[in-house]
Amino acid sequence: MYTTTSVFLQLLTMQLNSNITVEPNSTVENETSNSISLNSFMGIFIMCFYIVVYSTSTVGNLVVLCICAKNGRKNAAFQPTRTGFFNLYIANLAIADLLFTQLTIFDAVYAILDEWSMGAMLCKVQGFLVELCYSASILTLIAISRERLKSMSDLQMKSRLQRIKERKSRSAFVWIVAIVLCSPLLYAYNLKEETSGIVRCYNDAWSHVGRRIYYSITAIILFIAPLIIMIWTQLKIKRVFKSQVAPNQQIAISMRARQKKASRMLFVVTIVFFAFWSPFIFIRTLRYFRWYEGFIIWKLSQLSTIASAGANPFIYSFYSTHFRVYMKRFVTCKCDLMAASDNGDISTVNTVY
DSSP: HHHHHHHHHHHHHHHHHHOOOOOOOSSSOOOOOOOOOTHHHHHHHHHHHHHHHHHHHHHHHHHHHOOOHHHSSGGGSSSOHHHIIIIIIIHHHHHHHHHHHHHHHHHHHHHHHHHHSSSSHHHHHHHHHHHHHHHHHHHHHHHHHHHHHHHHOOOOOOHHHHHHHHHHHHHHHHHHHHHHTTTHHHHOOEEEEEETEEEEEESSSSSSHHHHHHHHHHHHIIIIIIHHHHHHHHHHHHHHHOOOOSSSSHHHHHHHHHHHHHHHHHHHHHHHHHHHHHHHHHHHHHHTTTTTTOOOHHHHHHHHHHHHHHHHHHHHHHHHHHHHHHHHHTTTTTTHHHHIIIIIIIOOOOOOO
């Protein structure tokens, strides 16, 4: 009887231990018993999906940065007012997305090897930088939405240099807020050696309650609030255009076309943001509160955040006439025409919306 009871207690303990969910440690993290096996169909699918979104994001954002650098060689005092917007906000977004994409390589290696072998310092720094970059990317989307609304509703005339100075300040503010928001993660990430000798990189410096509080706050700041701001901005732009009175029919047609383009652009940005980020935020919340312990959907939701970094260049190249012209010339290697446009040969208005 005593032996049977002991065996039962041991089996019960093993079952309880096997059901313990390891807290997520970063945007693309690994779990003790849920590593990616390249010997399985799902493991191969996840890795192929990762390679596709990684390549798309890397190439797309590098092209954006090359175009911004080419377009930014002119003296800022002689650029059109919206060129500053193009170079600062779009380049800021591309830098954040590109760094975020490159940092996920460490998580991919971690998931395949099923062990963190890159040291304690890199565990902390990489975990911090991953969330810093995607936080800056999301906050930049808010800045872009607010910029478009302000440019359409603000009747005060400002000089080009004054506008560029304001945009530089907002771009710096985005990174400052992201650093402040993510700085606690430098303390949270630690290495932990299991009984089997395998080393893990976890954000286990906090208690379960501490992690739930922190990630609930970040979910509000980086998902719920941006989504509300984007929707409100779109509605506000529509009201601004309705309140404006055109002096003649030709200007009225031009205003309606501008309104349609701005509304369509903001709508696409909002939908893409919600589609790529809501699965990750939702599943992560369920996992931290121990309401969901699955693996496949969690991994796919993490990959969707990388896909969002790859989608941004396509969104802005599709809706920005100026950017689309440069993109075509860059892809077709017509560098001589790009150089000619820097000398003022291109009359296309540089606008994102």
